[in-house]
Amino acid sequence: MGFQIPKIRYTGRINKITIGHGTGSITIGGESCYPFYLFEGEMPNPPRIAFEVWDHEPQDWQEWALEPYRDVIHDSTLWARKCIDTYGAQAIALQLKSADPNGMDADVDSVVNVVRRVVDALDVPIILWGCGNDEKDALLLKAVAEVCEGKNVALGPVSEKNYKQIGAMAIGYNHVVIASTPIDVNLAKQLNILLGNLGVSDNKIIMDPTTGGLGYGLEYTYSVMERDRMAALTQEDVKLQYPIMCNLANEVWKTREARLKKDDEPKLGDEKRRTILMEAVTAVTLLLAGADIVVMRHPEGVLLVQNIIKELMA
């Protein structure tokens, strides 16, 4: 008996989403098969990696995380430029962490000032990621949408609680929204429907499934993404046919095993290489589950993952 590859007949396709404007824009999505199953479908747009940049100087980063950015980390604009000019970043995710009411609680105006300076200085697509507090993000991202007019940025996280405010501004200023739900297929679908009803078009939505780092819930994110893709591609669930973004950097770098030094626990090995690998393995695992954009921190980890994407797509 001759061998024939049993193929899946995919009935759906992921929407294509463009972020950024002009020559600096990127398009993600468009897949007609499971991630990298190129023997039976296509991935017209390779998954992308965005470098994360914070809106303020981080206080608790490991030395080996600071190392690539030490000269620029005090200034978000210089930091972002270094990611692009030195490390070849194709996209920037600006994390608006200072706004967190449970943290620095910076006021909206001051955060928006940072956003304005960074956005004006960049020519790559930008993701603007709020602090995760629904009320604060509603105010913050509304204002951000306004100052980013014409840049076609991606705004997130947009939740069930604040999708109306942020969604309306995104429509008004023609931005992409990142719909964020807590590791659940039905909640993800529900929020996409709500955004659709509000008038956000299908080529303006990216999904954030909520990301768990390696050893800290990665498997939940992994399986929910696989279920999202299964529904989108084989069960004609049009309300799940959106690209997926995973904001993974901080989920990995904040963990205990990413902070311990070799001197603290010799059998964990070199701390820098270990953390870079923990970040890269998390990213690759999520890419295999269907991520279209992953947000990463360390340039060496980015390079490793970039190469894996290139080889899987070769």
Next chain:
Amino acid sequence: MALTGIQIFKLLPKTNCGDCKFPTCLAFAMALAAGKTELDLCPHVTEEAREELSEASAPPIRQVTTGTGDYEVRIGGETVMFRHEKTFFNKPGFAILIEDTMKNNEVERRFSQLNSCQYERVGLILRPEMVALKDTGNKENFIALVKRASTEPYSIILMSSDTSVMKEALEILKTKKPLIYAANHENYESFGSLSKEYNCPLTAKGNGLEDTASLVEKLINIGLKDLVIDTSTRTLKEGFQEQVIIRRAALAGKYKPLGFPTITFPCEMTDNLMKETVIASCFVAKYAGIIVLSDFQGESIFPLLLQRLNIYTDPQRPMTTQEGIYPINNPDAASPVLVTCNFSLTYFIVSSEIENSRIPSWLCVMDTEGLSVMTAWAAGKLAGDLVGTFIKGCGIVEKVERKRIVIPGYAAAILGDLEEELPGWEIIIGPREAAHIPTFLKTMKQQ
């Protein structure tokens, strides 16, 4: 694939003799279909029927074991493409390559890495479990390596294409059940005989999918059952796709010649350990049985062990942490006490955030049957009276001076009941998100 009760019934004697202790053949057939009894209980079933039934009940991917004792490695036996469809059962074995050209101290370092790269987590030991011994033509060295490996508990892969060398090695390891690597189209008969003689699983090393399948068919025809597949592909794109195709051909296509676990060689796909690790992670997710690596460094094997733990965690069963008091950052009698549920992920995240805060604290983990805070609260497993009883009985009372506990923000509604249950205690509602714990603890300390 599994037969229905009616299909099985047709193959039974239909005499309703009752020798199987079931009242009728139909009842017996139904129990068989449900996997609740064994065909052997029927003394009258014909040989043909027995064969047909055992063929039909054989798993689509053969489960193969290598090694013995603590370090026995079980691979294959998988039944789904996606872990959420059921679970993945047998995690891939990680092997470190040891070649016959390596110096003695390098060989010793490699063996010792298996012993030192062991990590405790959720009450489990995460560790690599295999050595791959490679004969590159230095027979004397290779045999010395085999002898050295025979004194260790680890599962062994014997890599040689020379039948006489393989036989000598198997003779040394005959009680250790090593994996033989590898039979090809030229030597499959002699390697097949060795596999049978020593009762050791055998790798079929073909060239691409189709060629490998034809080699496996030859091996099946000479009576071999415990096989492992190597397609010889060493590029990532093709290697990855082949893993998917092999799994799918076996499960969806019922294609017997590919119904076996696979072995992969990231060590032959790059000479950079960082890159090799990330390549290996592709095969952990999809769908290797064994992953042979050029080296184990703490920094390279630890992320892979964590990833393997995550991917192979049974999604049908929540992982739990043992109920009890966990001291973090060396707390004393003045340190704050926090309460949370025993869903392991919650425990990990909460304890990691407390550790990040660097503030000495007591974390009391309560048995909520593996439910997270919000679900446990909704299901009444984190009710005020239960938490109160737990706090009184867990022993924390003897450890702190100040009667004060912090409950999760998502369980704020139990405050009233808990105050009633714990008179004289100060009960503080903590943050909803673990990420806010460090700030919370710092503020609490200042007050």
